[in-house]
Amino acid sequence: MKLLVINGPNINMLGIREPGIYGKNTFADLLALLQDTAQAENVVINQFQSNHEGSLVDKIQEAYGNYDGIVINPAAYTHTSVAILDALKAVSIPAVEVHISDVDSREPFRQISYPSMACVHTIKGHGLEGYREAVLYLLDHYG
């Protein structure tokens, strides 16, 4: 199984500020967790992070025919991006949405997610472990 993990804006800044919300772990820790999960589960996991909405859309389109599943944390674009929603619908690859923080207990605007309408499952508030859970979910249901 070949999976693509996509992270949106500012996820590369993890661990630098707001440890109360996102924890102390860094983006490098997230990359290590993904590598670890790939080895343990014997799957290919490629990773992409961008601060640009169009680049995220391009990457989702490129996944068509090349990946069996997508794990996506669209970050702030979660709450605004119909373009990311449409890209996920267009490629129709099983996608799991991950949020490090519990967006439901934060500001009301964070409780809206456009991409979730094209995702088979959403994991919120489990910290970086949510990414591992997303991979396991895809393996269990589509592997």
Ligand code: CA2
């Ligand atoms: O909880 C999540 O995973 C989020 O997708 C993270 C986004 C936020 O906009 C979403 O509402 C929920 C933020 C990404 C990281 O932002 C940082 C902010 C300050 C310091 C470091 C990272």
